[in-house]
Amino acid sequence: MRGTAQLPASKSESNRALILQALAGGGTLSNLSDANDTQLMQRLLSDPAAAEVDAEDAGTVMRFLTAYLAITNRHALLTGTARMQERPIGILVDALRQLGAEIEYAGQDGYPPLRLRGWHYTETSSEAEEMAELTVRGDISSQYISALLMIGTTLPHGLRLHLTGKVGSRPYIRMTLALMQHFGGNCRDLGTVVEARPGQYQPTDYTIESDWSAASYWYTMVALAPAGSWIQLPGLRRYSWQGDQAIVSIMEKLGVTTEYLTDGVRLMQTAVTEPFTQDFTDCPDLAQTVAVVAAALQVPVLMTGLESLRIKETDRIFALQTELANFGAFLTEESEGHFRVSTDNFHVSGQTVATYHDHRMAMAFAPLALRGPLTIEAPQVVRKSYPQFWAELEKAGFSVE
Numbered sequence: 499m500r501g502t503a504q505l506p507a508s509k510s511e512s513n514r515a516l517i518l519q520a521l522a523g524g525g526t527l528s529n530l531s532d533a534n535d536t537q538l539m540q541r542l543l544s545d546p547a548a549a550e551v552d553a554e555d556a557g558t559v560m561r562f563l564t565a566y567l568a569i570t571n572r573h574a575l576l577t578g579t580a581r582m583q584e585r586p587i588g589i590l591v592d593a594l595r596q597l598g599a600e601i602e603y604a605g606q607d608g609y610p611p612l613r614l615r616g617w618h619y620t621e622t623s624s625e626a627e628e629m630a631e632l633t634v635r636g637d638i639s640s641q642y643i644s645a646l647l648m649i650g651t652t653l654p655h656g657l658r659l660h661l662t663g664k665v666g667s668r669p670y671i672r673m674t675l676a677l678m679q680h681f682g683g684n685c686r687d688l689g690t691v692v693e694a695r696p697g698q699y700q701p702t703d704y705t706i707e708s709d710w711s712a713a714s715y716w717y718t719m720v721a722l723a724p725a726g727s728w729i730q731l732p733g734l735r736r737y738s739w740q741g742d743q744a745i746v747s748i749m750e751k752l753g754v755t756t757e758y759l760t761d762g763v764r765l766m767q768t769a770v771t772e773p774f775t776q777d778f779t780d781c782p783d784l785a786q787t788v789a790v791v792a793a794a795l796q797v798p799v800l801m802t803g804l805e806s807l808r809i810k811e812t813d814r815i816f817a818l819q820t821e822l823a824n825f826g827a828f829l830t831e832e833s834e835g836h837f838r839v840s841t842d843n844f845h846v847s848g849q850t851v852a853t854y855h856d857h858r859m860a861m862a863f864a865p866l867a868l869r870g871p872l873t874i875e876a877p878q879v880v881r882k883s884y885p886q887f888w889a890e891l892e893k894a895g896f897s898v899e
């Protein structure tokens with residue numbers, strides 16, 4: 499493998515920028531993602547009269563729009579796929595209700611679909627001179643916190659959140675604060691306390707960075723490709739707001755080194771090193787990539803911080819365990835929350851990989867084709883974050899049927 503692969507733009511940055519642009523009332527966004535999650539967000543924001551809003555399987559769309567539609571006083575049914583209706587949202591709904599939103603559960607308590615019935619400033623919230631203050635659990639999804647922070651700026655006195663529990667996906671909260679600031683918001687990260695000061699966002703231009711989570715699959719390919727392979731990925735930045743840039747240091751330990759270029763990075767293969775322990779609390783979306791590449795390289799990585807994986811697009815722990823087993827690889831819970839990747843005669847020989855409606859299952863396993871033929875079921879799942887994935891693989895020399 500030698501060449502350049504095109505990445506999608508970051509869907510996390512794109513979906514925040516779209517909400518902030520809507521709250522600011524303008525600003526030009528360049529290099530918006532072609533991911534379905536982002537195209538969907540854009541479509542839903544551009545139809546302010548819709549009575550039913552379908553967030554499909556996009557977590558950021560569901561969570562960010564719950565807060566955005568509430569604060570903009572929309573009356574609508576906010577729904578999603580069957581899986582989305584199993585992904586919890588009670589923490590966000592409770593917080594928004596305390597702030598003045600009228601939200602009812604149209605199905606099961608604590609889960610979408612939601613019936614939004616507008617925003618009612620309570621007397622205390624409009625008269626008090628102090629910031630609204632809430633305590634929010636941080637150990638289920640950071641998307642609730644990002645959703646609240648973005649609208650917090652537009653509250654009469656702003657919003658202070660006290661985060662409890664083991665806060666996961668922290669870099670995504672920092673990305674939210676960075677983008678809020680970029681759009682003229684005044685906010686602070688004080689660790690277990692995060693604040694959005696009251697103010698007005700300003701229409702601001704922003705160019706979205708390429709997606710580091712999508713880049714992770716190219717790291718796997720370079721790791722598994724013949725010696726001397728390299729790949730260039732344009733649009734990635736050395737100083738990134740994306741926590742999944744952590745793939746750089748993780749893959750140093752799995753035989754791929756990163757060189758920063760004027761535009762993007764070049765990945766080069768090096769020697770594989772020792773077994774190691776990796777905590778995914780800050781970067782859960784990298785877990786599948788690393789589990790698969792560690793299995794293929796037969797490096798016994800100990801993975802921790804995987805708590806949120808069970809409530810993503812699918813139960814990713816179960817999906818990984820089931821599919822890895824077909825290759826002679828195992829993800830075993832050694833002690834609570836500590837999962838060891840191990841292998842017993844790892845082989846790729848025409849297996850079929852089920853994808854469980856999860857784009858990351860397809861993209862994490864596809865690079866195994868460098869070791870032998872395989873079939874990926876429902877390959878269109880990649881459209882959630884990387885619609886061009888299969889086309890880019892073909893350009894890189896894979897034979898895709």
Ligand SMILES: O=C(O)C1=C[C@@H](OP(=O)(O)O)[C@@H](O)[C@H](O)C1
Binds near residue numbers: 639641666
């Ligand atoms: O805020 C975001 O853009 C995201 C936050 C993470 O979710 P959690 O906060 O639920 O872990 C991540 O897994 C998801 O893909 C995108």
Ligand SMILES: C=C(OP(=O)(O)O)C(=O)O
Binds near residue numbers: 810
């Ligand atoms: C978990 C993911 O997305 P979301 O939660 O936004 O659906 C993901 O892209 O891996």
